[in-house]
Amino acid sequence: MVCSMAARLDLEKVTFAVIDDNSNMRHLVRTLIISFGARTVYEAEDGASGLEIIESYGPDIVVTDWVMPLIDGLEMTKLVRNPDGFKFPYTPIIMLTGHSEHRRIIQARNAGITEFLCKPVSARALYTRIKTIILHPRPFVRSASYFGPERRRLPSEADLDSRRQEDDVFDLEKTAKQG
Amino acid sequence: MSEQKNQGSYEVIQLPNKLKHKVKVTGRGRGVDLAAIKRAESALAELSDQFDGWLGDEIGKLKDARRQVHEAGINSTTVETMFRASHDIKGQGATLGYSLATDICASLCKLLESVEPVGKIPLPLIDQHVDAVVAVYRENMKAPDHPVGAAVAEKLLDVVLEFIGGLPASPAATGDKPDERAAS
Numbered sequence: 165m166v167c168s169m170a171a172r173l174d175l176e177k178v179t180f181a182v183i184d185d186n187s188n189m190r191h192l193v194r195t196l197i198i199s200f201g202a203r204t205v206y207e208a209e210d211g212a213s214g215l216e217i218i219e220s221y222g223p224d225i226v227v228t229d230w231v232m233p234l235i236d237g238l239e240m241t242k243l244v245r246n247p248d249g250f251k252f253p254y255t256p257i258i259m260l261t262g263h264s265e266h267r268r269i270i271q272a273r274n275a276g277i278t279e280f281l282c283k284p285v286s287a288r289a290l291y292t293r294i295k296t297i298i299l300h301p302r303p304f305v306r307s308a309s310y311f312g313p314e315r316r317r318l319p320s321e322a323d324l325d326s327r328r329q330e331d332d333v334f335d336l337e338k339t340a341k342q343g
Numbered sequence: 344m345s346e347q348k349n350q351g352s353y354e355v356i357q358l359p360n361k362l363k364h365k366v367k368v369t370g371r372g373r374g375v376d377l378a379a380i381k382r383a384e385s386a387l388a389e390l391s392d393q394f395d396g397w398l399g400d401e402i403g404k405l406k407d408a409r410r411q412v413h414e415a416g417i418n419s420t421t422v423e424t425m426f427r428a429s430h431d432i433k434g435q436g437a438t439l440g441y442s443l444a445t446d447i448c449a450s451l452c453k454l455l456e457s458v459e460p461v462g463k464i465p466l467p468l469i470d471q472h473v474d475a476v477v478a479v480y481r482e483n484m485k486a487p488d489h490p491v492g493a494a495v496a497e498k499l500l501d502v503v504l505e506f507i508g509g510l511p512a513s514p515a516a517t518g519d520k521p522d523e524r525a526a527s
Contacts, residue, residue, distance in 0.1 A: 170370055170375055170376050170377070171368055171370045171371055171376070172368070172369045172370050172376045172378070173366050173367075173368055173376065173379075174366060174367035174368075174369075175366060177365040177366070178362070178365055178366060188397045188400070188401075189431075189434070189435060191390075192390070192435075192438065195383075195386045195387065196386070196387070198386070199379070199382040199383040199385070199386040200379050200382070200383060201379065224362050224365065225362075229434075231426075231430050231431075233427075254358060256362075261434070262430050262431070262434030262452075283433075283434035283437075283438070284434065284435070284436075284437035284438040284445070285438060287380050287383035287384050287387065288380050291375055291380060291383070295375065297362070298360075298362055298363055298366050299363065301358070301360055301362070303355050303356060303357045303358070304355070304356040304358065305353055305354070305355055305356070306353060306354045307354070310353075314355070
């Protein structure tokens with residue numbers, strides 16, 4: 165049996181935006197992203213500032229909290245996913261949140277988030293999501309009621325990382341069927 | 344690329360993967376880059392001497408929120424403030440070394456977002472949660488199975504679930520925020 169080296173990503177040129185009203189949380193997530201190899205991380209403390217950051221700098225990947233003042237992460241995502249009104253509607257969005265209830269996952273999915281991640285944040289879980297976004301991006305779907313990443317996770321992605329269950333990954337398709 | 348579906352129509356948009364062109368990829372195997380994970384975990388470990396202080400700050404906000412509840416009463420504004428403070432500890436507690444703080448605040452969040460109208464939220468139960476988190480931090484109860492801390496956390500959750508179970512069905516199941524429920 166030939167064992168091939170896990171894919172290593174050089175993230176030096178990938179830009180990120182971290183949006184969270186808690187400065188300690190922003191510090192934590194920024195620390196993780198920088199240690200993964202990225203060099204450019206924008207920060208915002210609420211959804212309104214987050215929208216400005218995304219529109220001004222066009223970050224490659226956004227990591228956002230849900231519960232925030234002014235505009236929360238869910239509303240921000242909906243505003244981003246406006247192909248006729250927002251500059252970068254296809255921006256990959258990772259929602260990193262303390263919410264873990266099934267109904268919250270469905271809400272986030274229907275708002276158009278790309279990946280959902282529960283706090284407490286783990287380096288492995290965040291890296292896995294980033295890797296998936298870069299190497300296996302989902303196509304987008306546009307319908308009368310939805311614009312965003314395809315909400316069904318393709319079978320070929322299902323065993324990307326055999327330890328996903330340990331990282332509190334919520335299979336969007338599975339949870340949708342249970343919904 | 345478009346597809347027609349029987350129930351309606353939708354369009355599948357397959358975008359070129361421009362992001363991948365910005366990333367140099369070496370290796371093709373599955374799994375994660377353990378070196379990158381190790382770097383990240385080391386970086387977090389270097390921050391860990393600040394974690395106690397960070398949690399202390401969050402607990403300070405929780406105590407402030409509790410004081411507002413006592414001074415202004417239980418209303419949509421004070422509940423929202425309490426929820427945000429509790430939600431932040433729920434999200435960070437385990438990362439900062441106090442998973443029991445996460446458990447207790449998860450219970451408090453459940454109470455705050457499940458009771459309609461907010462005036463029915465029992466103040467003593469809020470106080471008990473806040474006092475428990477303060478005690479966990481003060482007594483340095485970092486082990487998730489600390490006998491006293493874990494027992495208190497479990498009991499608080501039992502009480503919350505029993506209280507919620509005795510209430511009529513609330514709009515909380517639809518995902519409304521506490522202030523949206525109070526305003527309706």
